[in-house]
Amino acid sequence: MMLRAVIRRASSRGSSSASGLGKSLQSSRVAASAQSFHSVSATQTLVPRGNNACSFHHRRSCPGCSECSRTVFSGYQGTALQRWVRPFSSDSGDVVEAVVPHMGESITDGTLANFLKRPGDRVEADEAIAQIETDKVTIDIASPASGVIKQFLVKEGDTVEPGHKVAIISTSADAHVAPSEKIPEKPAPKPSTPAEKPKVESTKVAEKPKAPSPPPPPKQSAKEPQLPPKDRERRVPMTRLRKRVATRLKDSQNTFALLTTFNEVDMTNLMKLRSQYKDAFFEKHGVKLGLMSGFIKAAVSALQHQPVVNAVIDGDDIIYRDYVDISIAVGTSKGLVVPVIRGADKMNFADIEKTINGLAKKANEGTISIDEMAGGSFTVSNGGVYGSLISTPIINPPQSAILGMHSIVQRPMVVGGSVVPRPMMYVALTYDHRLIDGREAVYFLRRIKDVVEDPQRLLLDI
Numbered sequence: 001m002m003l004r005a006v007i008r009r010a011s012s013r014g015s016s017s018a019s020g021l022g023k024s025l026q027s028s029r030v031a032a033s034a035q036s037f038h039s040v041s042a043t044q045t046l047v048p049r050g051n052n053a054c055s056f057h058h059r060r061s062c063p064g065c066s067e068c069s070r071t072v073f074s075g076y077q078g079t080a081l082q083r084w085v086r087p088f089s090s091d092s093g094d095v096v097e098a099v100v101p102h103m104g105e106s107i108t109d110g111t112l113a114n115f116l117k118r119p120g121d122r123v124e125a126d127e128a129i130a131q132i133e134t135d136k137v138t139i140d141i142a143s144p145a146s147g148v149i150k151q152f153l154v155k156e157g158d159t160v161e162p163g164h165k166v167a168i169i170s171t172s173a174d175a176h177v178a179p180s181e182k183i184p185e186k187p188a189p190k191p192s193t194p195a196e197k198p199k200v201e202s203t204k205v206a207e208k209p210k211a212p213s214p215p216p217p218p219k220q221s222a223k224e225p226q227l228p229p230k231d232r233e234r235r236v237p238m239t240r241l242r243k244r245v246a247t248r249l250k251d252s253q254n255t256f257a258l259l260t261t262f263n264e265v266d267m268t269n270l271m272k273l274r275s276q277y278k279d280a281f282f283e284k285h286g287v288k289l290g291l292m293s294g295f296i297k298a299a300v301s302a303l304q305h306q307p308v309v310n311a312v313i314d315g316d317d318i319i320y321r322d323y324v325d326i327s328i329a330v331g332t333s334k335g336l337v338v339p340v341i342r343g344a345d346k347m348n349f350a351d352i353e354k355t356i357n358g359l360a361k362k363a364n365e366g367t368i369s370i371d372e373m374a375g376g377s378f379t380v381s382n383g384g385v386y387g388s389l390i391s392t393p394i395i396n397p398p399q400s401a402i403l404g405m406h407s408i409v410q411r412p413m414v415v416g417g418s419v420v421p422r423p424m425m426y427v428a429l430t431y432d433h434r435l436i437d438g439r440e441a442v443y444f445l446r447r448i449k450d451v452v453e454d455p456q457r458l459l460l461d462i
Contacts, residue, residue, distance in 0.1 A: 096145050098129060098167040100160045103139055104370035109161045110134040111240050112154055119149050123169065130166060131366075135244035136373060138334065138366040147171040241335040252395050257433040260392040263445045265452050267408050267423040270294050273455055285350040292328075292382060293352040297458055298451035299380055299403055300324050300345045306444045309401045310377050313435050327376035327396060328356060330363040331386075337363045338396055340376040384408065390426045400435050403448065404428040 103110060110132040117129045128140035129149065143149075147169045154166055238246075252258075274289050281289040303310045303324055311320045324345040327338045339359035341352065362368040379396045384407040393404040406426045413422040429445045451457050 094172065095150060095168050095170045096147070097165050098141055098143055098169060100132060100141060100162050100164045100166060101139065102162050103132070103134055104136070107134045107136065107370065109159050110139065112156055112158050112160055112166070113138065114156055115152065116140075117149055119151055122146075122148050132160060133240050133334075135240050136370055137241075137337070137368055140367075141166055143167075143169055145169065145171050239334060241337075245335050248397060249394050252397050255397065256395050256400075258392075258395065258430055259433040259438075259441070260428050260430045261438070261441050261445055262390070262426060262428050263449050265425045265427055265449050266413065267291070267425055267452070270452050270455055271408075271423060281350070285354070287350065287353045287357060289349065290353060290356075292356055292380075293349045294452060294455060295380060295382075295403070295405060295448070296326055296341065296344055296352050296356075297349065298448045299326060299378060301451050301458065302444045302447035303378060304345070305447050306440050308436055308440050309431065309444050311435060312377075312398050312400050313432070314398075318435065321377045323377065325375050325377050327373075327379040327399070328359065329379060329381035329396075330360050332363050332366070334366065337368060337373060338376065338379060339363060339368055339372050340374070342375070379403070380405065384425065390428065392428060393430050395430055395432060401429060401431040401441075401444075404430070 100110070111134075113131045113133040115130045117123055123129055123143040123146065125144065125146050126142045129143050130141040130152075132139045132141060150168045150170045152167050154160060154164070160166065270291060273294075274291065278289045281287075307320055310324065311318050313319075323343065326341045326344045328341060329336060329338050339362070341347070341355050341359070344352065347355070359368065359372065362372070376396070377399060379393075379399055379402040381393050381402060382405040383391050383393075384405050388406050389409065390406055391404055393402045395402050404427065406428075408423045408425050410421045411424045412419050413424065414420075415422070427445060427448060429441055429448075431441045
């Protein structure tokens with residue numbers, strides 16, 4: 001009987017200890033969820049409440065001590081266990097990631113052309129750190145915050161998509177770059193020591209007999225061309241912009257029934273108009289008066305007289321555009337871009353000149369956007385700035401015609417029965433013969449000639 005009483009007392013003590021453990025763990029979970037955003041050390045030691053004489057070490061040394069069983073578990077009931085949540089941070093502070101921005105609806109990826117900064121450089125918010133070359137434009141990757149570049153996650157030449165991580169930037173004031181995070185540089189060639197030179201020379205001497213003697217060059221016939229040696233050739237990969245231009249131009253040749261008609265324009269009156277009013281024009285509008293605005297106004301007038309030139313074939317339908325958005329071809333160091341003058345039919349000479357200057361500047365700086373090149377119903381290309389005398393331009397899809405301007409040359413012309421020198425320019429109109437007949441094309445080019453040779457027609461609308 002006494003043995004059974006002892007066993008019942010021992011089991012009641014064990015159950016009370018287990019109950020204390022369950023309550024302690026339950027209170028720990030509540031405290032952890034209530035204070036989940038506070039950080040403590042992952043190795044923090046939990047200290048029991050009160051002046052308990054026993055510790056874990058004592059518990060191990062006296063496994064039969066019933067006093068320790070009650071003290072250890074009841075001592076943790078008031079202690080709050082806290083969860084450790086570590087934010088995305090570096091050893092020296094928080095960091096942010098620079099990602100590839102949205103590049104336009106029609107652009108899904110691009111090539112990382114070059115880095116504008118290096119690891120360890122300090123950058124400001126919205127400062128460009130790298131450039132991406134797409135099929136149409138070059139886009140900058142901007143830093144999302146001020147800080148120090150810790151590491152680049154991609155290499156030059158890699159293909160990236162919108163949202164792709166490019167760099168890690170530390171926003172901490174005392175940020176530094178670890179030596180392993182710097183861009184590896186090509187090691188300088190080690191100077192060969194005197195002891196190594198005989199080995200190299202002996203290796204070369206030993207390898208010479210192994211090389212088979214070159215066969216005698218075959219006798220070439222008189223008609224066979226002499227090809228240059230391969231060691232004087234360089235193979236360079238095409239840029240994405242150049243590949244895109246090549247594809248579009250070839251697609252234009254394969255799709256359209258291209259035909260070009262020519263005419264010549266006497267530039268005397270338009271050049272006289274510019275010479276007479278250029279100073280007053282610049283003083284009022286802050287932009288120089290050029291010849292391009294005169295041709296844009298002439299093209300608008302011609303498109304209004306021949307609406308089919310402003311139209312386009314779409315499947316089995318013809319789309320007539322009741323607006324005039326004129327694209328201008330601009331040659332840059334990276335390739336040909338074609339920004340658009342929107343609403344050209346509603347602009348005067350000053351508005352056209354300002355728009356042309358702004359678009360040309362952006363194109364040469366590589367800062368022009370996709371929206372500024374999208375659309376366009378007709379294109380004007382001025383090859384005369386490069387000295388071209390005559391050419392047959394290629395249509396810019398999905399348009400149906402393109403006007404080509406050329407250089408101005410003094411040529412003898414018959415005027416009033418006399419031969420006099422005149423500044424003359426050849427103009428060319430390439431058009432899609434599936435849609436535009438020869439009559440409309442000739443009438444269109446004739447209207448260009450009439451307006452340029454007599455700009456007063458624009459005032460009288462005749």
